[in-house]
Amino acid sequence: MITRAISAWVTVLVLCHLFLATVEAGSTSGGSNVLLIISDDGGLDGDAYAQATSCPAPNLDALAQNGLQFTNAFASVSSCSPSRSTILTGLPNHQNGMYGLHQGYHHFESFDRVRSLPLLLGDHGIRTGIIGKKHVGPEPVYPFDFAYTEENNSIMQVGRNITRIKNLVKQFFTEGHNDTRPFFLYVAFHDPHRCGHTHPEYGQFCEKFGNGEPNMGTIHDWKPVKFDPNRVKVPYFVQDTEAARRDIAARCTTVSRLDQGVALVLEELRRAGHEDNTLVIYSSDNGVPFPGGRTNVYEPGVFEPFILSSPFHPESKGQKSSSLTSLLDITPTVLDWFNLTYPDYYILKKGETAKLTGRSLLPHLKTAHPNNLRSLQSEIGLGNEDEFSKLNRADDVDAVFASHTLHEVTMYYPMRSVRTRRFKLIHNLNYGMAFPIDQDLYISPTFQDILNRTRSGAPLPWYKTLLQYYNRPEWELFDLELDRQELYNVAHKSTYSRVFKSLQARLKSWQNDTYDPWICAPHSVLQDSGAYAHNHQCMPLYDIPTH
CATH class of the missing domain: 3.30.1120.10 (Arylsulfatase, C-terminal domain)
Known part of the structure; x- marks a missing residue:
């Protein structure tokens, strides 16, 4: 009798755990959402990474403290459009067709049959939005319900003007106020990309854009932070000269705009009442635009910040994971959050099925994942805890x-x-x-x-x-x-x-x-x-x- 009672009790606990995990993981019926924030040529900025390449970024530090920080995250390509295509498809650029930059005479595009993340989510009744730098195509492969990008606006306004970005995020939430669908919102900052070749009047990193000085305009929500070139950190892959130090100082001022912009976006998420049901992902498309950085696959070109913040996983807050992580993991992570499976299809040739080589990062959050059934069993005396530990290690890729x-x-x-x-x-x-x-x-x-x-x-x-x-x-x-x-x-x-x-x-x-x-x-x-x-x-x- 006692054995049967315990067995029944265990069964109830396990079933309850599975039910809660399914709801919390973000099924479409549960109404959970995803906010993906990507910086442009961003680096390992802020005290969270404490790298020699970093500029101060207190708001990114706060986000890291509110989530799980991955300390070994890497881009799968060191170029803007190709990397954004991998983020939104989970497929390397040589597989999705975005071999180089999308805009102008470069004109690279993904293959027509590629099933991108916004396409898949839209097909499953999830509202999609993009604000800022899109930089990928064609449109039928990367469709968004709500879109304010360089394709229909000034990239300076939708990518660098953080007041405009804040208002667009607010607009996205306002327009969806009566929409019961879950959402996927992709905010793609253009900061801290260089702009000396396109808008030299605003400085090498557009660090003067919107700073309130004559002819620079004013971004009302930005409090520019200036840096003394003599006191900036000079990374090993940049020469320690006055010219380079001034360049780094200019970048750090632009990082201050990005950093404050991220805080504005997160505040709009909170005001809209979605802070407690939204997975927030922060990273960058590729490394910093210095020699050895962007366009290289050396460490400065592909080493990326990566933060995963979930309201359903409080035990992950302020934690760090040394797991080797790729930007190819973003698509499977988002699909997993919405309880969606990747479709079975081919891109160019029948028989050559498109498969994701990345993996979901949700298991690293410890809870709200089916694998934790084993953890629960261990806690109540079922199963083997050593086997569960081995499972967790096996989930940690080694390349x-x-x-x-x-x-x-x-x-x-x-x-x-x-x-x-x-x-x-x-x-x-x-x-x-x-x-x-x-x-x-x-x-x-x-x-x-x-x-x-x-x-x-x-x-x-x-x-x-x-x-x-x-x-x-x-x-x-x-x-x-x-x-x-x-x-x-x-x-x-x-x-x-x-x-x-x-x-x-x-x-x-x-x-x-x-x-x-x-x-x-x-x-x-x-x-x-x-x-x-x-x-x-x-x-x-x-x-x-x-x-």
């Missing part, structure tokens, strides 16, 4: 991948990489060419300073020479435990030969799983149709001299 093809249309320098906790392997496919420099970085004070000092022979307190930066070998392998700055390539060191071959195999396997057209490059040609349709082959070019 993240990157695929970079182009930035601007002229910048053909495809790279593929795999990063584990200790090692990073980079495959530079176009290694015979000098590494290309994008337009806005080229005219920046930091890069012009490097050029001028190199040309004149003046001292250059930088971690590389300009020629070393331009000229890269086909394979680069770094032992990050011993070499955080990625200065010593050990790809051909005999002591690392097993690691080198193992990572090459892992990278090739990921490229195969994601149908990478560059899988055979640069020394072979991919044959995957006709006689090779069911037996893809890399046919050698015999372009490597043999001795």
